[in-house]
Amino acid sequence: MNSYPDIRPAAGGRRPRRTARTLTAVAAAVAVAAGGAYAAGLPPFDGAGGPDPQAAAAARAFLADWSAGRLPDAAARTTRPDRAEQVLSSFTTGLDIEKPQLTAEEPRETGDGAVTVPFTARMPVTGLGTWTYTSQLPLREQADGAWKVDWRLSLVHPRLSDTEKFRLEREKDKPVEALDRDGDTLSGATHPSLGPVLARLAGGADGAGPRGAVHLVDRATGKVRRTEASFGRKPATKGDDGPVRTTLDADWQAAAERALAEADGRNAALVALRIDDGEILAVANAPAGGFNRAVSGTYAPGSTWKIVTTSALLLKGAVAPDDVVDCPKYLTVGKRFQNVESSEHPGATFRKDFTESCNTAFIGLRGKLGDGELGEVAKKYFGVGQTWHVGVPSYDGSVPVPRDATEKAASMIGQGRVQANPLIMASVTATAVSGTFHQPSLVAGTTDTTATTPLPPRVVTQLRALMRATVTEGTARVLSDLPGDIGAKTGTAEVSDEQENNGWMVAHRGGVAVACVVEEGVTGGGSAGPVLHSLLSAVPES
Template identity: 35%
Template sequence: MRSRGVLVLAGMLAVVLAAGAVTAFSMSRKVRGSPEQASRDYFAAWRDGGLERMSRLVADPPGDFAVQHRALSNGLKVYSVELEPGPLVRDPGGESAYQEFEVTRNLAGRVTWTYRSTLRMGLVDRRWKVLWSPATLHPDLRGPATWKLAETESAPATFLARDKRPLPGDGTLQPYIAALAERFGDSGDSGDSGDDTRGWAVELIQPGAGPRRLAVLGAESPERIRTTLDRTLQSAAEKAVSGKTAAIVAVRPSTGEILAVADRLGGRNAFLGNYPPGSTFKVVTAAALLSDGMSSSGGVDCPGSVVTAQRTIRNSEGLALGGTSLREAFAHSCNTTFARLAVERLRAAKLAEAAGTFGFGGPIAPGIAAVRGSFPEPGNGAELAEAAIGQGRVQASPLVMAMVAAAVADGTWRSPRLVDAKLIRGTGDRPQPSHDVPNAAALRTMMRAVVTDGTAERAGLPSGTAGKTGTAEVGGGEPHAWFVGYRDDLAFAAFVAGGGSGPEVAAPLAARFLRAR
């Protein structure tokens, strides 16, 4: 019995000892502190400039922890720091937390710089610690860096897309943005303002990268100018012309707003270049014929070649339709039909009047320099025959021809614009006023036929597209390829310098643009 009693006592003692061991282990695993306390201590040390205390509150601080803080303070000549922590948020697991905060620094006793960052905390060896990274000091900081406070002029204007988001920082659009900046980019007062327009730039220089300007302080705020450009359409146009000596200009027919400019011609030639428009000009000639009493279903003749006004005119690839309608002659681009009708029926004055209706000869004011379409009145019958098919002395830019297509689509010709009309008027530019285009409905029917059963039938254009192909002879070199058209409230001109065939080159280019948007 005594032996049994000893065993029971020993068992009870073992249980007590085991319970004590569990209690001791539990006490050793107790979490020390809280994220709230870690945050309060860290921000208090930061306000006092206690870099050593801050470092002790950080889990595994880098060896240059103090150096990185001093680099910012010394480089920006920081006089004081104010910290405003926001609400602390614990992550669902309970072992990490974060707290957004606002930091305001007085720089050189002249300006203040305010931005937001995030303090992150976590459990490390059962103790709440700050999980520091360079981004805690500034969100754009990635490691040791140089900070600089530089005196600067007012920040230049920023140009935005129509959705108020930044425009792409590269691509063929940049010469146009530079031209806008030259015209509208002075956001300061043009009068004698002394030092009022000067400010201070905060610059960050990190290894392997050039100086990055994080803020301009004390100067007039940069003006944010909204353009008419659509980022999605711009991207689609850029992709379509990639690797080609080509341009695409897209506009909104109902407003005249320019939605995209992808220009690989060089020198802003989508606006400033003068090129023979070739058969795309037949839109204008057809408009003149309709105004003269013809109908799109009216009978015409389309021989393979014709001599008119002592000038021999031939169709591409010997095309000969014989007796046909004006609509079919337009759809299949019969040079012989339009040249002969211009000489025998229209005369120069009527064709010149129609060209004026589509903006030729009148001023346009998109916000930067742009040439107007040129239609010198033909001096004889041979010149008139050439002019009727967009050759001879007829000249136009891709922008001008995009507006021709837009005028047909909407029934109204409008001057194109890249920025708000009020800004343009402020420069003193005065484009010609908007005006109706007669017989636009009939022209739309004819341009639709080009895509459904004419020269652009095999170009892969999306359903609902209407347009006109053009192959413009330039003398001695490959012809320029054109396609102008519209789809819904989007009009465009696709142009390939020296590209050859409009139906084979420019129309498929337009199809790629439309399908990528």
């Protein structure tokens, strides 16, 4: 049973028991993202024909293990475990790949009893960017009836072979000198998690960043056969132009890095930005020196996405805060969705559904929106999915049109194929409470090619009231003791059957919007909540 709960921390800080989940027989695709994924199904209304679902399940499990770094487990799902573990390890380690993001597509039969599962690989190369390509997994049924990945080098990458391999080459740049918005010096030494961020500012506002490439080379001679991926570009200007002036605030940045200590050693990321102009005050990552997940990560945003869903419903008058929208324990749309601990709120108002983050209530309103409407609202009003020019490479979000009814239900609560990161969700929060999208920026002079429409004032007023109520009486009560008119939304995003949920929280106070994700944090209130509480406790109201 897959569910997408948005739950508060258990009393006394007790870690909630992990919910057992089983996949339906027709669920046959999975997206495994960097610290965020969605165990979803292929169209849940397929007929009895087609590939054996157990083959697709085996492919899903292999990709999940590979993505999470469980290489012995991934290798054990192949026909050549020893060789598979060796190759997967040398591939990801040798190319400085942080956490593969692997998205499986629909399986197909090959006609000889085998099944092939195509997949897209997004490989974050540390400090450079993401290398994206497609490949496919061949699977065969074994004598004992189990399906295994039929091991071959080409499944890792179509051009990997006995005669050719890949090599990563980096171009070295001099250390970046950067200043915060007040002229104070910033560096990776004083603010450790800025190391990979500042490296991306090597070219100034154009975000040229560090440069490098993944080459396909001859195993015997080392000769480069072709370049598979290039990262960075030469700066638009040459010579020493002096330190890069950023929008960052040294005090906010220091507070953000200290706050991530509340993540208890888990991978986490945080962004704070100004609501009135989108200027980024802080961007922090844990671990500090690795992948810039705050800006380039791809995560299911979970129930924080209900801000966008609520906006879409309010825009067309499909619901009002005082309308009764029942919150049952379960709701089946191709698969069974549920609330935390099977909670229910009979006769609840939509306001109650929002503040308690009732999944079934939101899914029950899916018929009020067209199939592509959620993505259209996200793009038109919030800029999500448009191209952002932040000053460093960024992932700008994706809200695909759902492929089936189950995926549409999941997208209503920030699952399915909806993808975001803390930068996007901080911006979503800023837009929701101001009504106007401002492209986030790290440096002055960035190009802005976005085109958005302001939210109507009535929608903004309702969103602000709902987010405030979530702090005073809902799932974000962890922030209720802080000064200021704080509004917030928690989120818990399902990752995979093998991983704990990611914890999310977004909030706004004064002129600043913040967003935090904690990988495998279990709950938003219990993991991201303390991080934002620490941050907002350390900085003045603004």
